[in-house]
Amino acid sequence: MTNMSRSPFTYEIEQTEPPRKFSMPYFISFKGDGDSKKHLKHYRNTMVIYQNNDALMCKIFATTLQSEAQDWFHTLLPRSIRNFDDLSLIFTKEYSSYYLIKKKFDHLFNVKKNPKELLRDYVKRIKAEKAKIVGCNNSIASATF
Structure with missing residues (x-):
């Protein structure tokens, strides 16, 4: 002590x-x-x-x-x-x-599906990245998907 x-x-x-x-x-x-x-x-x-x-x-x-x-x-x-x-x-x-760097919605365009990745795993990754973006709504996320 x-x-x-x-x-x-x-x-x-x-x-x-x-x-x-x-x-x-x-x-x-x-x-x-x-x-x-x-x-x-x-x-x-x-x-x-x-x-x-x-x-x-x-x-x-x-x-x-x-x-x-x-x-x-x-x-x-x-x-x-x-x-x-x-x-x-x-x-x-x-x-x-x-510090966490705040991401913008266009960050989702960089999230690509790996060739051997299951679709459900890719969707989980997209959702996790979407959660890091302040103010990102579902229509923006859907458009990038």
Whole structure:
């Protein structure tokens, strides 16, 4: 366990206790191989009623990290995090290469059926790619099919 002198949080954050009756919400863990913006958005939405409590936002966010992301967190300089904005910024910078690139409907024109692929498998792939496109309706997907 990391002692407080090695914590990336300021003393003020470390010393802050959670509010009475605080109950830990459920979070999707971030392991370092996903979209950091999506994780941050999920976290902020889940913690919306505590958004004005910077110390709590920082301390609880650290518990949502696992594996490589947890290892990264423990490499942060001691006392370098003063607030949740600082933490959010360095987190998104560290994992910016994992952002999901939003695709446009014309992406579906590039999804070709492989000669030995079953039609049902091809349709599954088309549907999976369609799900990655914001605002793609069925008529557009049908036209590209």
